[in-house]
Structure formats: structure tokens, C-alpha cells
Amino acid sequence: MEIGHDRARSSTSAPRVGESVAGTFRRLLAWMIDLLAVTALVFVVVSLIDAAIGPTVEIRPDAATLPATVSVDRARLVLDAVVATGLSAAYFVAPWTLAGASLGQLALRIRVRRAGSDKTLPVGRATARWLLLFPPVATVSTFTTGVPLLGWFLWGGAALWWGILFLTTVASVTRQGLHDQLAGSVVSKRRVVEG
Amino acid sequence: MRRRTFLSAATGVGLSWLWRSYGFWPAFRPPATAIERLAGALDHHESAAVIGRAYVQAFPRETSPRVLAALLVERIPGGLGAVSAGSETQVRELLRRTIAEDFSDLEIVVLHGWVFARTEARLCALTALRDRAA
Amino acid sequence: MFADARSVPRDTRLETDVCIIGAGPAGITLAREFIGSPFRVSVLESGGLEYDQETQELYEGGSIGLPYPDLSGPRLRFFGGTSNHWGGICRPFDEADFEAREGIPFTGWPISKADVDPFYVRAVPIVRLHSGDWALDDWSPDHTPVPLQLDPDRIETRVTQVVDERLRSFGRNYEGELRRASNVTVYLHANAMGIQTDESAQTATTVPVLTPEGNAFQVAAKVFVLGVGAIENVRLLLVSNDRRPAGLGNQHDLVGRFFLEHPRFLAATIAPFGAAPNLTFYDSHRIGDATIRGYLASSKSFQLAEGLLDLQLRVELDDGEPPEDAGDFARHVVTLGKDLESWQRLAMPGTPIPVPYLDVIRKVLDSPEDTYSYIRGRVNNIGITTRIEPAPNPDSRVLLVGERDELGMRRVALDWRLSEIDRRNVRQTLELFGAEIARAGIGRLRIVYDQDEGESGWPDDMGGGEHLMGTTRMSNDPKQGVVDRDCRVHGMANLFVAGSSLFPTAGGATPTLMLVALALRLADHLKLKVLT
Numbered sequence: 086m087e088i089g090h091d092r093a094r095s096s097t098s099a100p101r102v103g104e105s106v107a108g109t110f111r112r113l114l115a116w117m118i119d120l121l122a123v124t125a126l127v128f129v130v131v132s133l134i135d136a137a138i139g140p141t142v143e144i145r146p147d148a149a150t151l152p153a154t155v156s157v158d159r160a161r162l163v164l165d166a167v168v169a170t171g172l173s174a175a176y177f178v179a180p181w182t183l184a185g186a187s188l189g190q191l192a193l194r195i196r197v198r199r200a201g202s203d204k205t206l207p208v209g210r211a212t213a214r215w216l217l218l219f220p221p222v223a224t225v226s227t228f229t230t231g232v233p234l235l236g237w238f239l240w241g242g243a244a245l246w247w248g249i250l251f252l253t254t255v256a257s258v259t260r261q262g263l264h265d266q267l268a269g270s271v272v273s274k275r276r277v278v279e280g
Numbered sequence: 281m282r283r284r285t286f287l288s289a290a291t292g293v294g295l296s297w298l299w300r301s302y303g304f305w306p307a308f309r310p311p312a313t314a315i316e317r318l319a320g321a322l323d324h325h326e327s328a329a330v331i332g333r334a335y336v337q338a339f340p341r342e343t344s345p346r347v348l349a350a351l352l353v354e355r356i357p358g359g360l361g362a363v364s365a366g367s368e369t370q371v372r373e374l375l376r377r378t379i380a381e382d383f384s385d386l387e388i389v390v391l392h393g394w395v396f397a398r399t400e401a402r403l404c405a406l407t408a409l410r411d412r413a414a
Numbered sequence: 415m416f417a418d419a420r421s422v423p424r425d426t427r428l429e430t431d432v433c434i435i436g437a438g439p440a441g442i443t444l445a446r447e448f449i450g451s452p453f454r455v456s457v458l459e460s461g462g463l464e465y466d467q468e469t470q471e472l473y474e475g476g477s478i479g480l481p482y483p484d485l486s487g488p489r490l491r492f493f494g495g496t497s498n499h500w501g502g503i504c505r506p507f508d509e510a511d512f513e514a515r516e517g518i519p520f521t522g523w524p525i526s527k528a529d530v531d532p533f534y535v536r537a538v539p540i541v542r543l544h545s546g547d548w549a550l551d552d553w554s555p556d557h558t559p560v561p562l563q564l565d566p567d568r569i570e571t572r573v574t575q576v577v578d579e580r581l582r583s584f585g586r587n588y589e590g591e592l593r594r595a596s597n598v599t600v601y602l603h604a605n606a607m608g609i610q611t612d613e614s615a616q617t618a619t620t621v622p623v624l625t626p627e628g629n630a631f632q633v634a635a636k637v638f639v640l641g642v643g644a645i646e647n648v649r650l651l652l653v654s655n656d657r658r659p660a661g662l663g664n665q666h667d668l669v670g671r672f673f674l675e676h677p678r679f680l681a682a683t684i685a686p687f688g689a690a691p692n693l694t695f696y697d698s699h700r701i702g703d704a705t706i707r708g709y710l711a712s713s714k715s716f717q718l719a720e721g722l723l724d725l726q727l728r729v730e731l732d733d734g735e736p737p738e739d740a741g742d743f744a745r746h747v748v749t750l751g752k753d754l755e756s757w758q759r760l761a762m763p764g765t766p767i768p769v770p771y772l773d774v775i776r777k778v779l780d781s782p783e784d785t786y787s788y789i790r791g792r793v794n795n796i797g798i799t800t801r802i803e804p805a806p807n808p809d810s811r812v813l814l815v816g817e818r819d820e821l822g823m824r825r826v827a828l829d830w831r832l833s834e835i836d837r838r839n840v841r842q843t844l845e846l847f848g849a850e851i852a853r854a855g856i857g858r859l860r861i862v863y864d865q866d867e868g869e870s871g872w873p874d875d876m877g878g879g880e881h882l883m884g885t886t887r888m889s890n891d892p893k894q895g896v897v898d899r900d901c902r903v904h905g906m907a908n909l910f911v912a913g914s915s916l917f918p919t920a921g922g923a924t925p926t927l928m929l930v931a932l933a934l935r936l937a938d939h940l941k942l943k944v945l946t
Binding site: 382394 | 683844846848849850852853858859860861862944
């Protein structure tokens, strides 16, 4: 529970001496790396599950009719969605709470820490941050029926949400977007070790 | 204060977006008219319009969107209620099923030599008329 | 034995028990059945062992009805007959083919399938097939290759067997056997000039024979069988008008009438909804020792319900462009076809970047053209050609004309006609087919044949299947047919007919297997009833 509600409050989130706020561009880059990594992770795990217990989607080009060429196991779709969600949660929440940075953030030498302290995010906040950042994207791809690939990616809602996050990040002096503010986090450049 | 308002508003939008994507939206959405639901069922408006115009030419008594919607709704299982209340995916599924039944019952029309189910031809006609009016 | 008619001494009177005119599939089948029997058989064949232009020209004849090639085109006039250019496709008639159809006059055979079945069994090895199985399940039990999954009560897949190309000619197959037969003599270059009768004109007595060089002699027999095909059988009956001016068997003006063909033309195309369906079953393919080829047709139950006759729908995968005038409309139809298809999920749920399932990736890598063509909406047409079973039409006929051939015999001309029932048949069956393939998710049908096209009201590309049938049709009633159920010409005691001219209806199958079966039946009848 933070104390104080005026604008000065933000200064308690200001980076400590020796540390500067991570630039938006860097953060975007890290985010994209993370998205790729999560996609790859989910792809590998789900493909392994497919190999183990049978495919979720099967294509049979020789089927006599068109609907029969593609068969989808709907129960498996749900399982896959759950697995994907769990994986992405693990991918973000664990590194954030343990190392203060996801893979992409590590690569770009930025870190996520709790606003107003030097510590990494506790699990609760990390989860909240993940919830704000990630599911809007995932739900798009989960609940859309099959349509040419580009359609998903450009789907308005995800873009809108990210737009909000982006704008609020840029507008903030401390580069805390809506997700940071609600989760009480801040992203700064990694502390440079002197010596 | 300004920021807080902005924050709340943004949160509201974000949350409601999440809400929507989990399908709760229909509970709060005003019911669409059957005509709008049906006319919006097809993605490829240009193609539908071309076919629809051919249908209207062949069946001049079915040139009003109301008439077409009524005839369409007649054949769809669940009728008007299903069309108005269902989600987009549900309406499409109903239409697909109705079209399959049309073919089973030989409720077909031939336009420029092509064999169509009556429902899909009417759907095209509705799209064509609505686009023309729009 | 073989003999050359040109060497027979002039004005000889040859005596025999059975005189068979024509050494085509019918004549040869009949002759073979007598090998080793106590009866003497003479077969009169106009041609030699090989094709000969001069002899072939004796077959020339024009057409005065629907466009049809010259009559010397579909037929061959030498030993083996038309089987020398036969396509080899075999299938027996179905039970429904023998039954009278309500609302369609002149349908119905005086015999049933049960009467012919034992002879089908015997016919199978004669046409050089290995198997007497015709049911779809016999040839596609685990559905590889797979026939189209359509409702069999509407559109069914039927199986035909295809005879090996080298084994189709009856002449080549059976020359040796007939040579070695001591009681059967095949006279080559022997042109039958008609049939002479006694005074009552009820008993055939002799056949005058003429050779191109002018040699002439007579063949006298107890029994005579005409086996020269649907056009020539008519010709011989009509020119035999010494005692009966109208010709033999023609008391009711039926000889030559009810000419039947299996008209065919490109009737429709199918734009598949996705990658074109697997149509291997509808192409000639080998299963074990046999070569089979499937085809689609309207089901008998549909035909009976709608008062129609048979319509075959032959599918051809046509990689070409859609017909020109299809143009935009076709494109719109194809895009529309994809619209309401609730396309399945192809990508894993829950990934921020859409990524397809592994299986889908494999499919794309396997056949990028298919995937690409789906995305592009390219129309890969499937052509549908019809084979119509026409309604028996008395005005469709073969008739004598004034012109004479080199031997002095009057020629014939063909006045081929179709009727409204046939038009309705094509239209209704195509609509049914279109509804059925759309319902099954295969594609969308476009009827390309225009009912009002061409002067005749039939498409310009309409041709016959080169199946000549019906001109001396079977019926127990002399007012409805030329021969009775035993193939005996009405009003004649000892004159019989063999071949496809016997068919009262054309059926939904090719004629060869049927005519061989009927020839076997006639042989049995002659051996067991007539000659004893």
C-alpha cells in the first residue's frame, strides 16, 4: 500500500540514483523477442503433446469432401489453450519474480522491478502484470475461427489495447504504462556494475 | 486527477474488451435486427452482390429486404429468435445448416447455370439490396 | 473352317442348319456355341480378316435427323465387326432397366434380369473379363481409391470393367477356334443380299450371297440369324421385300423405328470448394487382374420417383480455365463458396503470433499449390459429360433411301431424334447432381449446356456414344416390337435377330456385354428348342 497521493508519489517510483528508465524502443524490442519466444515455446510443447497423444488438427487431403479434409479435436483445442496460457504465465511470471527480467528483457539489459523498491515483483503483482499485457493478445488467437492468418494479427482489439498501453507508457515520465501503474511495476535499465 | 480519470477510463475500456473477448458481450448488446444479422453474414460482399442481383432479376417478387429476410428466417431453425440473439458464429452455423438442408430438399435455384441453395441465393440478394441502399 | 466366298462356284446352293449373317460379337458368339454340336453352321461375313476400304464403303449412309457422323464411321465391316474398335467397357443392365417405366411409353422388356443373369455369367469370359462382380463394395471395400461420398439414393457410383485393349477384338480372339471347328464355316467376302422366303412369307428359305467381283450363290438353312448390327439388320429386313413390299417383320411398320443411342455432351462443370477431390475411382485403374472404371449416375430410385430414365455423369478432371463467359460470375461463386464454410482452426490457440499446427505446416509444405490455389480462389474445373438413356421414340429411325451401293443394294439413312423427356432428364438430373455435390461439400455445379442452344435444341457438341440399338426391338406384342422374347421375328417361323438392335430400351450401361449374353441365350434356344 503506497502512502501519499499527490504527484510527488511518482517520484518514489523514480529510478534510483545510478539507474535510468528504460526507453520505450528497447522495451518494445524486448517484448517482441518475448512474443517470439513464447510462440516457439508453445509450438514446441503443443507439438510434443500432439506427437504423444495424437494431433489436435489433422489434414487429410485425400478425403472425399472438403469438410472432411480438416478434422479438429475441440477438446484438445481447449487443452492446448490452457497449456499455452500456462506456459506464457510461467514464461513471464517466474523470470520476473526470480530474476526481474524475461528472456527478451535480459537480452536488452532491462529489468522489471517493483515500483518504489529495488526488489523484483512479488508473484501477485507479476501475475497481474502478465494478465494486463498478455491475454488480450492470446484471446484474440484463441477465440477467432479460422480465417486467413493476417486477420488475426491485425485484429483491432489487441491493437487497441496495446495502443493504450503504449500511449500511457510514452506519456508517463517514468515510462510506466497502464499495466505498470496497475501492477505497481517499473522498468529500468539494468544496473551497470562498476569496476 | 486528470491522470486518474484517464486511468479509469482506460481500465474500463481494457476490461470491457476482455469481457467481450470472452463472449459475455451478447448479454449487454442490444438485439440486432434480423436483416442486419443476415446481411452481415457474408464476408465477400462484392461476390454476394453479383449473385444477388442475378437472383433478384430471376425472382422479381423477392426484391424487398424485408421479404427476403422473412423468407430466410422461415427456413432457419429457431427462426427470428435464433437469428437476432445468436452470435455471428452461431448465425453463420445456422445458415450453413439451412443451406445443407436446402440441398437435401432440392430447394435450389439455378443462376447463370450455377446451382445454388435457395437460402444462399436469397442471402446474396439481401446483401446486394442492402449494399445498394447503403 | 474358313472359306472365301469369292471361290465358291457360281450359283452353288449351300445347305446348312444355321445361317448366321454377320461375324461381329453377336455372330461370333452364336457360332462358337455351336462348335462341336451336331448342327452345321455357316457364317456369312461381308469383309475379310482385315479392314478393307471398299467393303467399308458399303456401310456408308447419311443422316437426316440430329447431326450424326456418316454411318460407316461407328461400324466396322470385317471379321470381328465393330469389336475391332470397341472401347472395352462392360457392365450388365440393372433390374430396373428391364421394367416398364410409368409415364414413359414403350419402356419395358419382355424378359427380366433373372432371364438374362445366367447368360451374363457365361458372357464374362467371352468378352475376356475375369470377374463377374459389379457391386461397388466388391471393388472398393475399404474405399481405396474412394468413390465420391454422395447419397446413393440420389447419385450412385457404378462400376464398369474395362477389357484389355489387346483382347477386345472378337475376330482376333476367336479366329483360331473357328478355323479349327469342323461344323462351322465362316465365309469371308460374302455379302448377304437379303432373305428369301417361301410363298407365305413366313418361312425364310435362302440367303442370296454376292461378292464384290460379282460371284453369286445361295445359302439355304433351317434357321437364319441376323447379326449385322442395328443399322444393317434393318437394311436387310427392309430390302427383303419380294413377297412383302414393306420388308420382313414389318407388318406394323416397326422395323428401323425406335433407334436408340447414348447421346453425350459436356453438360456441366464443377468448381471444387477446395483442392479438387480425388477422382481416381472414375478413371481406369487396376485392381488385381481387372481394370475398372467408375462412373456416376442418377439412382434408379430417383429415376422412378421422377419418371425419368438413366443419366450417366462422367467426371473428367479438367485443369483448364473455366469457360470464358463464366468469368466474373464463376469467381464470385467460388469466393462465396468459401464464405460460410466455418473453416476450421488451423493455428494453435493462445500464441501471441499465430502459428499453425505442425500437421498444417506439413500439408502446406507437401502441396503448396493446393494451399496456394485455395487462397487464390483459382477455379480448377471438373468436367461432367452425360450419357443419356433416351426415351424410346418411334420417330427416331433408320430408313431405306433410293441410293444404292456398289452391290446394288439400297442404302439406309438415319433420322435420329430425341424427345422432351430426354431434355427433362438432363435438366433434372443435373440439378439433383448439383445439389448433391454442394451438400456433400465437394463443390458447386454449373450447368453449361444451354437448352436453347443449337438449331436442334441440343448442344452442338452432342455426339453419340456409337452405341446403335433398338431398331428391331423385342416385344411380345407384334404391334410394339419386331421380334418376340425369343428373338424370333414376328410373323416368321425361322428368322431370328441377334445384337443390340433387340434392345427395347438403351439402359444405363454399354451394350456389348448385354448383346453377348442375349446371343448366348438365343444359341441355347436354337439348340434346345428350335433345331431339335
